[in-house]
Amino acid sequence: MRVQKFLKTVFSVLAILLAFSCNQKKYSRIQVSLPISTKKGPLENENLKNWEYKDIETDTLPGISLEKAYATILKNKQPEKVIVAVLDSEVDINSGYFNGHIWTNANEIAENNIDDDGNGYIDDVNGWNFLGNTKGENITNANYEYVRIVRKYNNQFRDKKESEINQELLPAFLKYERAKIKLESEYTKVTRRVKFGEKILQDFLNAKEALKEYFPNGNYTYEKLKEIDTVGNGLSKHVLEIKSVLDYNDSEENMRRVLNDYGNDIKYRLNIKYNARGILQDSLDDISNKSYGSEMLFKKANNYTHGTRMTSVILSMVNNQANEIEVMPVVVEPHGDAHDKDIALGIRYAVDNGAKVINMSFGKEFSMYPEMVYEALKYAEEKKVLIISSSGNDGKELNDNFYKYPNDQTLDNQEDISDNFLKVGASTYSVNKNIKAYFSNYSSLYVDLFAPGYEIYSLFPNGERKKDSGTSISAALTSKVAALIYAYYPNLTASQVKHILMDSGLEYSFEVSTPTKEDKDKTTPFNQLSKSGRVLNAYNALIMADSISRK
Structure with missing residues (x-):
């Protein structure tokens, strides 16, 4: 809204x-002259459907x-x-x-x-x-293209300094250096995301197991979460975890999809041997x-x-x-x-x-x-x-x-x-x-x-x-x-x-x-x-x- x-x-x-x-x-x-009157009240989904043609x-x-x-x-x-x-x-x-x-x-x-x-x-x-x-x-x-560039020039430019490169090869060398930095940065970033994603998924699975008595079909609602007694039984963190999933409109399916995509980044797209x-x-x-x-x-x-x-x-x-x-x-x-x-x-x-x-x-x-x-x-x-x-x-x-x-x-x-x-x-x-x-x-x-x-x-x-x-x-x-x-x-x-x-x-x-x-x-x-x-x-x-x- x-x-x-x-x-x-x-x-x-x-x-x-x-x-x-x-x-x-x-x-x-x-030609638009301001001020003009705009729509009063909330814009629901129906108002915004095909807004691009308005x-x-x-x-x-x-x-x-x-x-x-x-x-x-x-x-x-x-x-x-x-x-x-x-x-x-x-x-x-x-x-x-x-x-x-x-x-x-x-x-x-x-x-x-x-x-x-x-x-x-x-x-x-x-x-x-x-x-x-x-x-x-x-x-x-x-x-990714920067992975291909590193693979293409690795044997030629690995461990070389710019001062050692002749003028004719300098553009390729500089492109290789940029690509190498990009590859190292992205690989580090994706590896961290995989670890974080695995933790998020495991926290959800733990909460799912702990609360299965209350949600046997996995149909989580805020109302039902509020009714759960969390005093002295260790359920508080699990209730907060499921609430967070609802807040972000997330799901186990989406968590696994994102993890799979990051996995494919490492296995294929960032893999110099692939x-x-x-x-x-x-x-x-x-x-x-x-x-x-x-x-x-x-x-x-x-x-x-x-x-x-x-x-x-x-x-x-x-x-x-x-x-x-x-x-x-x-x-x-x-x-x-x-x-x-x-x-x-x-x-x-x-x-x-x-x-x-x-x-x-x-x-x-x-x-x-x-x-x-x-x-x-x-x-x-x-x-x-x-x-x-x-x-x-x-x-x-x-x-x-x-x-x-x-x-x-x-x-x-x-x-x-x-x-x-x-x-x-x-x-x-x-x-x-x-x-x-x-x-x-x-x-x-x-x-x-x-x-x-x-x-x-x-x-x-x-x-x-x-x-x-x-x-x-x-x-x-x-x-x-x-x-x-x-x-x-x-x-x-x-x-x-x-x-x-x-x-x-x-x-x-x-x-x-x-x-x-x-x-x-x-x-x-x-x-x-x-x-x-x-x-x-x-x-x-x-x-x-x-x-x-x-x-």
Whole structure:
């Protein structure tokens, strides 16, 4: 439950308001003048359901005004179909929710073991899996990129000092040194978390056993806990333990899941001796070697749900409006970090097969072969394809010391490689200091835009819809709006769509919470947290797209 306060802050809009003829009607960009009246009383779950599509003027919720756009600007207009490639984990393409909206390669015949369209990928009827092989094996867990870097250079640079390295090898050495520090730090951190998690689980199991007389079925309630006599019988600590579990909405299942994930970190993702790539038999440093992968897109979708969830955000309907989008699943993301080669080939595959938007809701702090991805970005730009990525969920400022790949800027000179790439942070439904999601990364150098990414419903492979949060959601929602622009204004270039999305958002200038280790109370004006300083707005974007497309 949340009570929205009277809005006291002032947020700016674009300096120039465009009015233009659209379906013989005049539409003006959203302009908010404060103070305005907000919803009085509590906002229950039903009020916040699909808040991301709401309008700041009409609903006093800082959504993207997509419902408003469909009801006005897009009413009675006919869109073209647009393909959005989802570079991610596997996708549950057989879900009824996605029926009719999974891309089909019309030039490929299913299951005949022939590359009918000659694109180098056999039986790629609905997309391609760069993590699988023809035997049905699939990479689920993979190393983090910094682990791979340490493994690659360990024999060459171990115990060496910077003064001993020649100039040509210095960049690789410095990358290795950073990666080694990161690996040691993460391994220590995860090991501690495992020990702590094991203690928490054991405390719960002890309490469960001690209180089984009172809760034989494990249906714990605060009321029943209060009734238990804890005087002189040793039950007090067990009652407090169960109360803590209820307070944090925790469960034995969740404790074991978290412990299992930490265990997989140690066993696979942080393990320098573990290399999952053997099942693919490809050469990671050779981009021309692309004859690997599989057409199977959903075998492990239940194991890693991320791709399915992002697809559901992109395909979600607004007030039962017909969806203009088809999703092309391209599997590149395991538990761990994606390989640069898979990302680069995934981008090229999507471009060559007709995608206009590529959603990449993932990121990593290190990159072994960034040039592969840079070249793929340029290739996509030539074909007018827009690429959208997430800023990450570390709650930190991105800078030269904390960087997220993929990106369209080099660390050397911070110049753009291309003009078709967007990195998106996450905003919330609070029009106050908490409008930046607490977990969202931000940067006036490396983040382009913000979009809703907090408590938004997504679909899991079992068909269940749950609240979901993360900058991944923000990127997927931005991809949805980008596809919408292409659907109604197909003549626009990727660069034009990128800048429409950035320039048409709503700008908030008030101070927001950006705590750091050194300063827990630090605040920053919201419009300084990204290049644009804005939050995505579909209504304004469509107005601007219409205007630009007429020129």
